[in-house]
Amino acid sequence: MPSKSILITGCSSGIGYDAAHGLKNRGWRVFATCRQEKDCERLRAEGLESFPLDYADEANIEAALAECLARTGGTLDALYNNGAFAVPGAVEDLPRAALREIFEVNLFGYHDLTCQVIKIMRAQGHGRIVNCSSILGFAPMRWRGAYNATKHAMEGLTDTLRLEMRSTPIKIILIEPGPITSKIRQNSIAHFERHIDIENSPRKAQYAQLTKRLYADKKPDTFELPASAVTKKLIHALESPRPKPRYYVTTPTYVMGLLKRVTSTRMxxxxxxxx
Known part of the structure; x- marks a missing residue:
């Protein structure tokens, strides 16, 4: 029997990297995409099928999916939308350009690729689409407004899509990790430096705490888990005959999910x- 195929985005490190190797080890045919060709080269050297996919580039998304389908003969069993980045900073300091840039990748790219993949899955009569959200998709935290906004929007779009696809054989699933070992903090520094004008911010003094955390050597957060914890839930989402609509990962996600249900907004x- 041919192995099932999956297209994964954001595989250069962290959650996507672990998912690509974890699923390959389980017999899946994995197309592990990255934004930069140099990361794809590294993954190919590790035995993965890899080519560039940049959520910010519509033509590149179309080309990457075409490459995937050319290799499978026109089918795709699953899509794991995972690639994303953050722009730390107070909401009042976020320029329009910063929000435009992060929404292009964290939401519009997901949507574009998903809609193209749905056409393939409708034609073949099955498929699963898993979107990697975050605890910040339903519980906001300070200094993370741009990322919070994209994940909240993505959850709303995904929940609606799940409802609309109920009459089809295509399953729509959310994964909501809390603190996971990754490079998202380090990778956010360039976006922070480009968009946030600390010197002219009314919160200049408050930024000292944020920058200390942002630039410090990364130490594990409380309750932080390795990326393999997300892969474990992803495997269930892809292989269970009756996958859950959403999967929590890490203790903080479970705790915040409970608090969201039982406490007032003020509390x-x-x-x-x-x-």
Whole structure:
């Protein structure tokens, strides 16, 4: 029997990297995409099928999917939308350009690729689409407004798509990790430096705490888990005959999900303001 195929985005490190290797080891045919060709070269050297896919480039998304389908003969069993980045900073300091840039990648790219893949899955009569969200998709934290906004929007779009696809054999699934070992903090520094004008911000003094965390050597967060914890949930989402609509990963996600259901907004704000 031919192995099932999956297209994964954001595989240069962290969650996508672990998912690509984890699924390949389980017999999946994995197309592990990255934004930069140099990362694809590294993955190919590790035995993965890899080529560039940049969510910010519509033509590149179309070309990457075409490459994937050319290799499979026109089919694709699953899509894992994972690639994303962050722009740290207070909401009042976020320029329009910063929000435009992050939404292009974290939301519009997901949507574009997903809609193209749905056409393939409708034609073949099956498929699963898994979107990697975050605890920040339903519980915002300070200094993360841009990322919070993209993940909240993506959850709304994904939940709606799941409802609309109920009459089809295509499953739509969310994964919501909390603190996971990755390079997202280090990778956000360039975006922070390009978009946030600390010197002219009314919150200049408050940024000292953010920059200390941003530039410091990365130490594990409380309750932080390795990326393999996300892969474990992804495997269930892809292989279970009856996958869950959403999967929590890490203790903070479970705790915040409970608090979201049982506390008032005012009480929840008090909790969130401590982070």
């Amino acid at each position: 929840l704000d008090k909790v969130l303001a401590k982070f």
